[in-house]
Structures are given as C-alpha cells and as structure tokens.
Amino acid sequence: MNNRALALFSGGLDSILAIKVSQRAGADVTALHFINPFVSEVKTEYIKEKAKELGVPLILEPLGDDYLEIILKPKYGYGKAMNPCIDCRAFMLKKAKELLPKYNASFLISGEVLGQRPKSQMRHSMQQTAREAGVEDILVRPLTAKNLPPTLPERLGIIDREKLLDFSGRNRKPQMALARELGIQNYPSPAGGCLLTQVEYGKKLKDLINHGQYDLREIKRLNIGRQFRLSHGAKLIVGRNHEENEALKASAKDSDILMRVQNFKGPLAVLTGNDISYVALKTAARITARYADCPKEQKVTVTFYRINNPKNKEAIEVIPMASEEVSTYRIE
Template identity: 25%
Template sequence: MPQYLITVSGELPLRSPRTRPRFYRRLVENIRDMVERHGARVLGSRIIEAKIWLVTDRDVLSGLSRVFGVHRAGLVVTYNFKNLDDLAMWVYENTKNTVKNKKFAVRVKRSGKHAFTSLDAARRIGELLKPHSSGVDLEKPEVTVEVEIRDSTAYLYTSVVSGPGGLPIGVEGRALTLFSGGFDSPVAAWFTAKRGVEVDFLHYYMGSTSSTYYAFLVAKKLSSDWLYGYRPQFILVDFTDVISEVVKKVSWSYRQVVLRALMYIIAGKIAEKLNYHVLVTGESIGQASSQTLINLSVIERATGIKTPILRPLLGFDKEEIIEYSRKIGLYPYSSRVVEACAIAPTRVTTAADQGEVGEYISSIDENTLEKTVNSMKIFDVFSSNPEDIVVTSSIELDFIPENAVVVDVRRDRSNPLPNSISLSEVNFEELRDKVIVFVCETGSLSLLLAKELRDQGYKAFSLKGGVKTYCQVK
C-alpha cells in the first residue's frame, strides 16, 4: 500500500499550542477528502511533529500536490532498523539501481536519540552506493537519495512533489467571489483559498448563456482540482434587469463604473443574507478603465456596503495573472469565457466623481435590486452540470454545448447542417437525459419546440439566431 510522508506548510508549526491542533486536524480532513475524491481510501494517518504520515490503497501523490497546507509530499518506504549499518544496507539495497552510472547525493534528516549523526548516516550510505555510481555531486546531483529518520524508523523517499503551501481550507472563514470565469476571478479565488478560506462563486448572468456555461466549467475545474474539505457553491444571479436600467439612466462614460458598483451592492446583500465574511474580486489596479485606483476608491465609497472586499490580484499585471491561470490548470477553460459586461460604446471615465456615481446608484429602482437578489439560484458545484445552470438562465443559447444533440427543424433539408439530425429522425424518449438544441432558419420555430419540450421536462434549447449563429459557432 502506498505510504506518504507529508511536510506541512511552514506556518502551521508556528501556530500557538492552542490553535495548532485545529489547523492540523483540518489539513488531515482535507487530505482525506482529496483521497476519497480520487477514488481511493485512507488506511491510516498520523501526525508526527511537522509531518503527516499517510497510507492509502492507491497512489494519490499528484493530488497531495494540490492540497493547501501541504508544503511537500513524498512516497516513502519504511524500515525499522537496528543500527547504522543495518540502516545503510537497507537504503543501499533499495537505491543501488537508482544511482547506477549517475552522479548522486545523500540527504539525511534525523529526529530522536541515536548513536550516530545525520552526517554519519549520509556518509555511510554514500560509501556503499559510490561504487555503483558515477560519483558524488552534492551541488548538482542527477539523483538524490533522501532519507528521514524518526526514532527507530527510516523513511526512504521514492518520489517527491511540491505542494502549494498556504493554510488548510476551512480555518479562515467563508468568502464569496464575484466570478466571471475569465482569467482574473478564478485566480483571485485560488489565492484566497490558499489562505485557508472556503470560497464560493457568485456569477452574474448578463444575457450570454455561453459565458455562464463556461464560467461554471471553470468553477467546477477549480473546485475539483484545488478546493478540498467542503462543497463549493455556484450562485447564479440574473443581472439583466439591472443592466437595462443602467443603459437607460447612466451616461455612457459612467456605465461601466456604475455597473461595477451595482455588482458590489448586489454581492453585499447576498453576502449578508448567506453569512459570508468577505467578498473577493479579481480586480487589478489600472487593468481596465473602471479599475483605476480612483474609480475603485470611488465605487467602494459610493456603495457603502458593509462586507469587506478583498482584491488578491491588486498588484498583478495581466501577464502574471494569465501565467498563474496556466500554472493552476485553468487557462484552457478560462480562455473560452467571453466577458459579457461591456455596455459602454465610448471611453469610460478613469476618474469618476463620487457624487455622480452616488446619484446614478440612487436612480436605480430598489425593487430592481431586490428582484435581482431574489433571482439567485444556488448550485452545488460537484453535483451540478453546466446544462443545469443554463437551463435556469435562458431557453435560448448563443452557442452549442459540448455533447449536445443538435436537431435541425428546417423544412428545407437540402443542405443539412453538419453534426445534426433531422426532426423526423429523433426518438425523444432516448434523449430524455440529453441536452437538445433545436435549430431553424431564424430561431423562431426552434424556440416554440424548445418551450414545448421544456414543459415536458427535457433539457431543450433553441439556438438564438438560427442557422446564421450555427455557422458561426460550429
């Protein structure tokens, strides 16, 4: 059975004796959650000073590299030795083929009372291995033989990965991330989670079903790969009525600023309602016109929301954010998200007046804001699918979801649409659990059919714009 020796983040041992056990317990719980999500079982675990010893029924080393609170993790083999010679011979037998014809180094760490030092052990092991190798190289070895000794037990590392560090998720409260799914907000959520915070996702539906669909995929990927120890939630809010009012009542140069302010206000109301400690955004100083330092300051003052706002990416430039997106495995998903909040056809003010912003906010009907808050729908990220999300957003799509069944309902099928089937070929009972997208010339007939099937419990949609849209998205 695979055994691991896990080095915890350097911050954990520095906690006070009163709080340290809570951090360790939470880390062990999160590791257990990771193991179970990988389809494995924990067969044993034990805290050994600043280490965690773990046994599972299958290899989960790659998963340990994505648990916050883990500094380093290694697959190990163990041995209860009698003396230094016994220890050295055991290490030799297990590593002589590994160092064959290669430059090597031996690293030994020791804890407990022994008749030898760590250096004594490293030298003795090195003496035995040297004849099989190309020599010792302590600066740039091709192979490192790493041994950890604790009392009478030796741990020989066979494979090692670095962890993300940080704090175990769950030791620092709950945060609600304003989540578009693009590059910025997922990276901001990741950095917040790294500090031990349970992060949930607040997504504003702004009229683009594709943006919502792919934003959920990003949230699911982030949650599956990194967020252990709890069940993240995806909160969907219909923001279209707010946008309509902003377009009617706010001058062009102030629209983006006021829109951002209203996002804060709605998020603040939801945070208070659902007991979140903070809001998190992916804002970076000066990255967009509405994110200048002056505008960020004006927006926060004008909204007057009580919930604190954290901005983990405030000092990052776009290239750094994208690089982190690649590093944590989200880039292929975030790159498909189209930002849907641009509603100003002209230049946006970079130095908004707080009084004007406040007046514009006051002009928005309070009933619209309350209706928007009450429109929220909460989805468990792990048990939900992106189709479940867009079903609640709209019956019309501006894209074709993955694995959807496309049904061409045009009367003239002389030029059939690629990767589609005709209405006459469909057995709807076989498609009960499938996503169905109807396509017609303009989107009118397909909308009627989608509504009819939606009433019967199907995940049915109409492609907005009909054939023209299909040719663009396929």
C-alpha cells in the first residue's frame, strides 16, 4: 500500500478541507470529481479552478446509464424527495474504488462528517455505504476520522491519524474556522447542489420515468424552462429567458421540433417525444403563443422546424391558450 489517494471532490468546503487535512497527514492526493446530471450548481470550470488552487491533479469522471439505474431502483430507498442518498454514495465510492489501480492509488478520501446530514452521514448509514461499496478499510474520512475506527492506511502509518480531525454534528463553525486558518476562501454554500432533493424536480423526473423518456439528454433538460406533458409520447419545454432559449436549442436532438411565434417577441419552445401527433403539435403551438408578447384572443402564426432541417420551416395558426388551460398540462 502506498500513500496515493483518490479524494471524492465535490468542490464544497468539506471536500476541500478533506484534501488539505489528508495532505497534512501525509497523503499524496488526486481529486476525483464525478460529473453528475443531477447536480446543477457546481460547474466543471469551478472544479478545475479549485483543484488548481489546491495544487492537486484532477480526474473528471462522467456518471452514465448505470448510475441512472440506481436512481430508478434504489436498494435503500429515497429521502424526502427522489434522493437515494445511501445508494448514490455507495455507487460513487464503488466507482472510485474501481479507479484506484488506474491511478496507482491505494485508498480513498471523503469529506463526510459524522452526523452532519440526517440520512447519509449517520454512523449506521456511513458504515452501510462503505460496506456496500466494499471500501470499509480503505476509506479515510479525515474530518471526522477520530470518531471512527482506524482504517488500514491509518493503522499502517501511511497517513498520520494524529493529524486527522474529530468534527461531528451539523455545526459548521469548526470547518469555517479551519478554512480561515488555511486561507481558504470563496467556497460554496453547503446547501447547494443535488436536484434530487427538490420535490418539484422529483415530479418532473417521475414524469420522464412514467413516459419512457429516461435518458441523460432528457434529464439534463429537466431544469430548463416550463415543462408540459401533452400526451404519453409528447412533451413541451418552453424557455423562460434568452439563456434558457439558447440552452434548449443546444440540447435539441434530431427528432425535436423547435417553435417560435412569428412577428412577436417570445420564447423558443421544444416539442419532444416518440409519438408527436398533429393534436400535440397544435397544443404545443397554443402554449408557446401563450408565453409570447402577442394578442391573446386572436390567431397568431407559430413557425416550427426540426433541428436537423432548419430551412424546412412550417407554420400553424392558433389562438394562444388561456392560462387556466395551460395549467392542466404543466408538470408540477
């Protein structure tokens, strides 16, 4: 066993401190960041910047379809929303363990703190995730290590247990004090990140699952725009601003239909699905017109085209849908 470790790195304060404390205790650390489709607030560029500030190599590892399967059918269930925290943590630890030989590393580091989170960081659940991932004796939690049994790297003296910490509970003042001591600034709020903990997001995700549209592209669009279920095989997403309009256009696939109201300011809308009927098309046009700066009680022209054939534009005349009717289609 050598002193090289992979540290699960979210970019949050705990993961930053875990790297610093581990280095101080003798570990040669490489940061490992899983690119998670359900985490919106931590951007890849920020992660790169923080790793550079810490002076550690960085591995960016995308999560794929096997990760989506545990979200769909978690062994240990969900939290208050669609957040399978224990299954998610175990999955990432298992993936990290699989990467150890590739990077000639011997153990893992995590920024977990005993008692900090009510579901995933209780003693029982921390033991459970480590056991499920098969990392019980090679997972070092440097911020809370003295509250836990010594791991193999500690027992062998590869990492100095005396330089590890005993943080516990939900009070984050010790972490903030340590950050000041180490000169660490500009770290994100601990509340940020996982969309699966949001009830409204969970409803949108359940809609995807129930209608057979469960893939990474659709998941990445769940947090963009107003979303409407038109039929089992058709869904509409309407941008709320220029940034969302651009994001929708960039995310469109060949079979998607893009819509705008002609001659009026308004949103870009994307009609997607595997069974788009004329009725769904007309309904989508009426909803799109509802959010445009146009008269609401007379016909307007909505142009539409498929992303793979933008020159072949078609048009349909519709009366914008009334707000009361729009609400019957909205996913919320």
